[in-house]
Each structure stands twice: as C-alpha cells, then as structure tokens.
C-alpha cells in the first residue's frame with residue numbers, strides 16, 4: 001500500500017477550448033477508500049486515466065510514496081472486460097504469473113463466492129458474477145491503487161448490495177488504496193472512508209468529507225440515510241451534482 005499525491009495543473013483536450021481539469025490536487029493515504037462524486041462529464045474518467053498512465057497529455061505529476069513513479073494499477077471498469085472463451089479461473093490466471101498464483105486465486109474465489117463457478121465460461125456468467133471476477137482480477141495483482149469507475153452501475157439493487165458487501169469484505173482482508181467513482185451518494189457513504197465532491201469545467205474539489213459511520217454500521221440503512229440527508233442539508237451544492 002502506498003500514499004498517492006496527484007497534481008494536475010492543467011488537462012485540456014485538443015478539441016476542447018476550456019480545461020477539463022485545472023489546479024487540482026488530490027491526496028490518497030495508504031489503504032484509504034475514497035469515493036469521487038461529481039456530475040456526468042465533469043472529468044472523473046479523465047482523472048482515472050491520468051493516474052493509470054493511460055493519458056500522458058497533461059501538465060502535472062503523480063507522486064507515489066513521494067517518488068515520481070507510475071503506480072501499479074488495478075483498474076475496474078463498468079464493463080468487466082472478461083475473455084468470453086475463457087473460464088472464470090482462466091480469466092484470473094491471465095493476470096497472475098507467480099508460482100503462488102493458484103493459492104491466491106483459490107482464496108480470492110472463495111471470498112467472492114465464486115469457487116463453484118471457477119470453471120464456467122465467462123460468457124455464461126450473470127453481470128453480477130462478471131463484476132465479481134473483474135474485482136478479483138484487479139485485487140490479484142496486488143496493485144498500489146485500485147481505480148474503480150462506476151463498477152456497479154446497471155446492477156439490480158439486491159445484486160449491487162451483494163457485490164458491494166463482497167468488495168468490502170475483500171478490501172478489509174486485503175486493504176488497498178481505492179479510488180471509486182460513483183453517482184450514487186448512498187453507495188459512496190456505504191463504501192468510503194472519505195468522500196470527494198467535484199465541480200465541472202474545470203473539475204475541482206468542492207469538498208472532502210470523512211464518513212463518520214463506523215464500518216460495522218454501514219449496513220444500517222437508516223444510519224446511511226440520516227448521514228446522506230445531513231450532507232445534503234449542510235452542503236446544498238452537493239445535491240446539484242447528483
């Protein structure tokens with residue numbers, strides 16, 4: 001686990017006049033679960049792509065434990081991106097080379113309740129199962145940081161609840177620094193240590209708020225709802241982002 005400091009002085013796409021991101025600083029403490037909440041199109045995916053080193057065309061830098069280096073990234077997209085002609089286990093094996101891979105995969109499959117499905121081809125899985133496989137794949141490489149771009153969007157509510165709970169279980173067994181993008185404030189409150197609310201054009205941080213609800217009470221819908229209402233009352237700008 002590592003601390004990550006992101007500075008983006010300016011990110012402007014060639015075809016767009018105004019900067020998409022400007023004067024932006026974000027610090028992620030080692031092992032912290034941070035949720036980014038911002039309106040559609042404000043620049044969240046652009047930020048994740050810069051951190052993942054998929055986009056170099058910006059003015060700024062990324063520091064990993066105070067050094068200039070590219071963090072090892074686990075990137076979980078909305079689309080699970082599994083190879084349909086490979087089984088669950090084979091899709092995970094693709095990202096792991098070391099000799100301890102088998103026991104690592106066994107443990108991850110068990111935590112994500114996929115042991116019985118490990119030999120099923122990926123195109124036979126439900127969306128919720130595919131998302132669980134993509135989460136395993138990202139954790140399996142033991143990344144410095146996990147980037148998650150709305151990974152539970154379009155799941156029905158009970159499946160989203162189940163996958164969220166399994167993700168948290170996995171994260172608590174194997175703590176990682178996580179940057180998680182969502183439009184769903186309830187989801188953000190359930191998952192995050194810290195919420196970061198973002199403005200658009202250019203994308204900047206409006207507020208950073210720690211979630212005071214203890215982890216063992218996050219399943220309590222009333223506690224989550226009370227905090228959500230309090231946030232919306234205390235920070236009227238937040239409701240405009242959702």
Ligand SMILES: Nc1ncnc2c1ncn2[C@@H]1O[C@H](COP(=O)(O)OP(=O)(O)OP(=O)(O)O)[C@@H](O)[C@H]1O
Pocket residue numbers: 013014015016020038039040041042043044045046047
């Ligand atoms: N390759 C590109 N070329 C030009 N403009 C782009 C490019 N990629 C993104 N943009 C623009 O940058 C802005 C931010 O896009 P981005 O996808 O990062 O937003 P987002 O916050 O992730 O949106 P959403 O929540 O809808 O996924 C948008 O106005 C988008 O049109």
